[in-house]
Amino acid sequence: MDEQPRLMHSHGVGMAGHPGLAQHMQDGTAGTDGEGRKQDIGDILQQIMTITDQSLDEAQARKHALNCHRMKPALFNVLCEIKEKTVLSIRGAQEEEPPDPQLMRLDNMLLAEGVAGPEKGGGSAAAAAAAAATGGIGADNSAEHSDYRAKLSQIRQIYHTELEKYEQACNEFTTHVMNLLREQSRTRPISPKEIERMVSIIHRKFSSIQMQLKQSTCEAVMILRSRFLDARRKRRNFNKQATEILNEYFYSHLSNPYPSEEAKEELAKKCGITVSQDVIVLTVVSNWFGNKRIRYKKNISKFQEEANMYAARTAVNATSVSAHGSQANSPSTPNSAGELRALIKGCWVLLALLTCQTPETCS
DNA sequence: ATTTATGATTCGGA
DNA sequence: TCCGAATCATAAAT
Secondary structure, rough: OOOOOHHOOOOOOOOOOOOOOHHHOOOOOOOHHHHHHHHHHHHHHHHHHHHHHHHHHHHHHHHHHHHOOHHHHHHHHHHHHHHHHHHHHHHOOOOOOOOOHHHHHHHHHHHOOOOOOOOHHHHHHHHHHHHHHHOOOOOOOHHHHHHHHHHHHHHHHHHHHHHHHHHHHHOOOOOOOOHHHHHHOOOOOOOOOHHHHHHHHHHHHHHHHHHHHHHHHHHHHHHHHHHHHHHHHHOOOOOOOOOOOHHHHHHHOOOOOOOOHHHHHHHHHHHOOOOOOHHHHHHHHHHHHHHHHHHHHHHHHHHHHHHHHHHHHHHHHHHHHOOHHHHHOOOOOOOOOOHHHHHHHOHHHHHHHHHHHHHHHHO
């Protein structure tokens, strides 16, 4: 390249002995018209150097002439190559960065919440799960549920609208820049590769804007969720029928009021606890029995009336079902390992005997 | 407004 | 992991 200053001052003559640029372009082919080509290049360079001295019209005409010159593509390629080697190699280092973990986290969350992805997906499931925590009895929470769903779908809609807008803006801008660069590539050494690189830079910028949208959408969902979930402490009493069923089980299993998993499920079904998540259903029943046991034990006399009532009812049911020994399933006579374990564990029978409050011992 | 009832949560222990 | 105990928070009763 150190040939260039001399070339520029050579006024297009006497290029012999200075192959330099010409050799680069011609792959060193030495032919009969080799001298002529060198002459050409000298001319071109001379024209470029003096273009600023000319009038505007003259310069335009000259520009056009140069653009159409047969040597132009070769010159363009060389300049692109040089540029590639210098500027772009530096910038190229910071390319191909791995996918942003934060962006992935946001994407996953949006997908999980049903904001992104298919139309009616995990969103309602998440709402159902949250609704289940509010008490989960029957249709009591349907109002809150639909409220949650409505708000979520609102967020969802905004998110998609904005995302589409961003996408469109990104495409428009990309097209614009590409056109601009293509246009400029007539006068500047801009290779297709460089255009491609520019496009990817634009996409990166826009995706960082998209991330902000995702971020704020996630925040909105979190706020909505927390507000909805905070309502879980809003106690919602079981309806009378459900309480009766639970009490019935409790007092008829007073010696061992620890329903198994299956029993819990059945009780939940009978009580009309209809929630998609079994775990929560079981928790609700377990909570009830936990509370009941401890509160019964704490103040047995207070529950005496209730106990008698349910016991009487159970007795009536039992006799109507089978006329003979309803004593068979009487909890006061533990005849299985499970009941004995329960006896040791909670001393329920002992307590009942001491206070003589359970119907089994009083009858 | 205060009290009671009750479903849920937390925490330590077996 | 389940239970008991204590506690929280709120619905329902007073």
